[in-house]
Amino acid sequence: MKKVTVKIGSVILYPLFIIFFILIFDFGFGWLFIPRSYSFFRTLHPVYHHGLIPNQSGLAAWGPLLYPFSTNSLGFRDASCREITLKTDRKRILILGDSHTEAVGINFEDSFFGRLSITAKSKNIDMLNAAVVSYSPKIYYLKAKYLLEEAHLSFNELWVFLDISDLQNELAYEAFSPGKETGCWKFSNRFKKFMAAHSFLYSTISSWLDKKKIGDFSDSMKTFDEKSKSYKPDNILELYATFFNDFNDKELIRSPAFHGVGKWYYDSTTIRLAERGIDLGMQNMKLLANLCKQHEINLKISVHPWQVQVSKQDTLDYYVKKWKVFCANERIDFINLFPLFINGENPEIANKKYYIPNDNHWTEAGHEKVACYLEQYLR
Amino acid sequence: MRQLILLIVAGFILILSACSERAKIDARLKQALKANPKDLEQILLLQGTQVFLKQGDAKLMHDYCLQLNNAGYYSRALKTCRNLVRQENGSHQYAELYSSILIKNFINPTTDKLFQKHYSESSDSQKRTFGFIIDSIQVIDSKLAITPNLSNLHAERGKLLFMISETVAADWDIQQCIRYDGDYYNLARNNFYEDNLKDCWNYLIRYQQIVEKRKIPYHKDYSIIKNMVSQLLAIDTLLKQGSDKVPLLLKRAGIYLQAKRYKQCIQNLDAIIALEPSNFNPYAMRAFAHKQYGNDSSAIADLSKAEKLSGRKFTDLDKLIRKKHDK
Numbered sequence: 153m154k155k156v157t158v159k160i161g162s163v164i165l166y167p168l169f170i171i172f173f174i175l176i177f178d179f180g181f182g183w184l185f186i187p188r189s190y191s192f193f194r195t196l197h198p199v200y201h202h203g204l205i206p207n208q209s210g211l212a213a214w215g216p217l218l219y220p221f222s223t224n225s226l227g228f229r230d231a232s233c234r235e236i237t238l239k240t241d242r243k244r245i246l247i248l249g250d251s252h253t254e255a256v257g258i259n260f261e262d263s264f265f266g267r268l269s270i271t272a273k274s275k276n277i278d279m280l281n282a283a284v285v286s287y288s289p290k291i292y293y294l295k296a297k298y299l300l301e302e303a304h305l306s307f308n309e310l311w312v313f314l315d316i317s318d319l320q321n322e323l324a325y326e327a328f329s330p331g332k333e334t335g336c337w338k339f340s341n342r343f344k345k346f347m348a349a350h351s352f353l354y355s356t357i358s359s360w361l362d363k364k365k366i367g368d369f370s371d372s373m374k375t376f377d378e379k380s381k382s383y384k385p386d387n388i389l390e391l392y393a394t395f396f397n398d399f400n401d402k403e404l405i406r407s408p409a410f411h412g413v414g415k416w417y418y419d420s421t422t423i424r425l426a427e428r429g430i431d432l433g434m435q436n437m438k439l440l441a442n443l444c445k446q447h448e449i450n451l452k453i454s455v456h457p458w459q460v461q462v463s464k465q466d467t468l469d470y471y472v473k474k475w476k477v478f479c480a481n482e483r484i485d486f487i488n489l490f491p492l493f494i495n496g497e498n499p500e501i502a503n504k505k506y507y508i509p510n511d512n513h514w515t516e517a518g519h520e521k522v523a524c525y526l527e528q529y530l531r
Numbered sequence: 532m533r534q535l536i537l538l539i540v541a542g543f544i545l546i547l548s549a550c551s552e553r554a555k556i557d558a559r560l561k562q563a564l565k566a567n568p569k570d571l572e573q574i575l576l577l578q579g580t581q582v583f584l585k586q587g588d589a590k591l592m593h594d595y596c597l598q599l600n601n602a603g604y605y606s607r608a609l610k611t612c613r614n615l616v617r618q619e620n621g622s623h624q625y626a627e628l629y630s631s632i633l634i635k636n637f638i639n640p641t642t643d644k645l646f647q648k649h650y651s652e653s654s655d656s657q658k659r660t661f662g663f664i665i666d667s668i669q670v671i672d673s674k675l676a677i678t679p680n681l682s683n684l685h686a687e688r689g690k691l692l693f694m695i696s697e698t699v700a701a702d703w704d705i706q707q708c709i710r711y712d713g714d715y716y717n718l719a720r721n722n723f724y725e726d727n728l729k730d731c732w733n734y735l736i737r738y739q740q741i742v743e744k745r746k747i748p749y750h751k752d753y754s755i756i757k758n759m760v761s762q763l764l765a766i767d768t769l770l771k772q773g774s775d776k777v778p779l780l781l782k783r784a785g786i787y788l789q790a791k792r793y794k795q796c797i798q799n800l801d802a803i804i805a806l807e808p809s810n811f812n813p814y815a816m817r818a819f820a821h822k823q824y825g826n827d828s829s830a831i832a833d834l835s836k837a838e839k840l841s842g843r844k845f846t847d848l849d850k851l852i853r854k855k856h857d858k
């Protein structure tokens with residue numbers, strides 16, 4: 153009887169021992185060999201496509217630049233991990249935008265939002281930054297709706313920052329349909345994140361699968377970069393590629409011209425893409441405007457230029473005109489940031505001063521300029 | 532068995548502690564520098580990490596500033612350098628680096644508060660010159676913000692930018708200047724084609740004055756047009772004075788031919804033929820002008836006449852006219 157119990161015990165114990173050792177070695181190897189992730193705080197989201205994980209703090213990378221990154225309890229970029237109350241007695245302004253507003257490559261205190269929030273504090277205004285890389289009108293609408301109706305966050309004003317990347321993003325998210333944020337989804341998402349960060353086996357297999365999945369996108373984007381003599385570091389390229397998961401037009405993805413969104417409306421071959429992108433964007437912004445009206449929220453729309461637009465020296469180009477007319481029709485406050493960067497200064501110098509090299513995102517000086525200008529709207 | 536397991540676990544913990552984050556970064560940095568010193572992305576990233584890990588290491592911060600400045604990340608370089616200067620309480624060994632980064636950010640070192648506080652005595656004449664240039668550029672910027680098409684301001688700013696080695700930006704301003712001054716050039720060109728030679732000449736003189744004053748390059752066709760106009764004006768004067776008409780008209784026809792103004796060329800040659808019907812030269816020239824103007828039959832007729840009068844074959848002209856005609 154005793155022998156049988158020992159045998160059963162060893163039958164159970166030995167596999168457990170083996171599993172235990174495999175796990176120890178897998179996690180040990182993971183600790184040693186999994187490269188440090190600079191996008192650990194980013195996550196996909198079933199309702200608004202992607203966002204940030206709440207209460208995270210660490211280093212983020214943008215190309216060769218490293219910068220500290222923290223998120224608050226709502227999963228918004230903030231000065232530190234802090235608790236945000238859903239309702240407040242003070243006036244609250246929520247900001248939505250893409251990578252410019254998230255302030256990639258820039259420390260929080262140097263970003264235009266960081267600077268504005270200090271001024272706002274002195275005026276008894278609370279500011280929150282819900283912007284995330286590669287957001288566009290469809291995501292602005294979905295996220296604002298989620299925050300108002302699911303998260304029950306209250307705010308009085310919504311500022312939306314648009315730029316030409318929205319033309320491409322709107323096409324990329326056209327097929328995305330929002331789901332529900334269930335407990336099961338939350339658990340599996342956390343589990344995947346944990347395994348990707350710690351298990352060597354899981355991380356190797358998942359990164360191999362991811363690379364295969366985004367292969368077409370990365371290849372054609374690299375071809376575009378070679379042709380246009382621009383350069384995007386791998387970490388930026390991989391980040392962007394993941395946002396094209398729902399985009400099924402493989403032919404368009406393989407076309408290098410598709411990746412030059414900055415020049416879409418200057419080129420007769422791609423103007424149709426630009427028109428399609430802006431139409432979709434306007435449909436979604438209309439939904440957002442109606443949502444704001446329902447909740448008595450004052451909406452402001454701002455447009456800002458990329459380097460290519462600064463070089464063209466046109467403060468009222470195709471893109472600006474379209475949104476200006478849209479805002480006039482919808483009775484929305486319109487802020488044009490083009491004249492900040494196109495104001496008599498030599499465009500080569502302006503691009504050098506206010507934009508990260510080979511990139512369309514602002515430097516510390518660019519953010520400072522935007523913050524100084526926007527201060528007038530804090531009232 | 533238990534001892535063996537304990538031994539393995541202890542060994543593993545030892546390995547893990549040895550490979551701390553810091554050690555990993557140091558090793559990767561050394562590896563990257565050894566493998567490819569130009570792999571800037573890797574180096575900046577790793578040095579950035581080190582700066583964050585080792586706040587206070589002046590040498591690393593100095594290296595990091597240099598790397599950022601060399602790679603064109605001027606704004607970031609300025610921020611890091613300001614921290615370095617503050618941390619080192621204005622040590623003079625960083626004055627040079629700080630002033631060069633300020634200039635790259637288009638900030639006059641002599642007016643920067645931190646620079647003034649620590650290095651006001653060390654501001655040499657070169658820094659003052661650079662500062663003056665930056666201030667002048669900013670004054671021009673503000674003027675151009677109100678009236679963007681003032682070519683003289685573009686020319687001035689272009690020259691200033693050249694002085695601080697911002698050649699690409701300077702080139703943009705020179706192009707703008709030529710674009711706006713090009714109006715004089717284009718006016719001259721249009722008047723030349725409308726045979727208003729005096730107006731054309733006046734516009735050319737104004738264009739020349741602007742280019743000379745601003746020391747910017749001439750339009751590539753400027754000297755050709757100027758040469759033609761001056762010769763045509765001289766011929767007009769000589770004709771009025773009653774000089775021998777035929778060589779002057781022949782010269783004028785030649786100028787129009789060079790300017791590809793075939794109609795005017797043919798008119799001048801017609802006048803010569805009327806004066807000297809036995810001269811074969813105007814026929815040969817008119818044959819070529821007719822050919823270029825598209826009158827193939829007239830070209831062949833003139834060529835035959837020229838050959839008949841001269842008593843020889845114009846082989847090259849014949850080839851050109853007949854070959855093209857046969858085609």
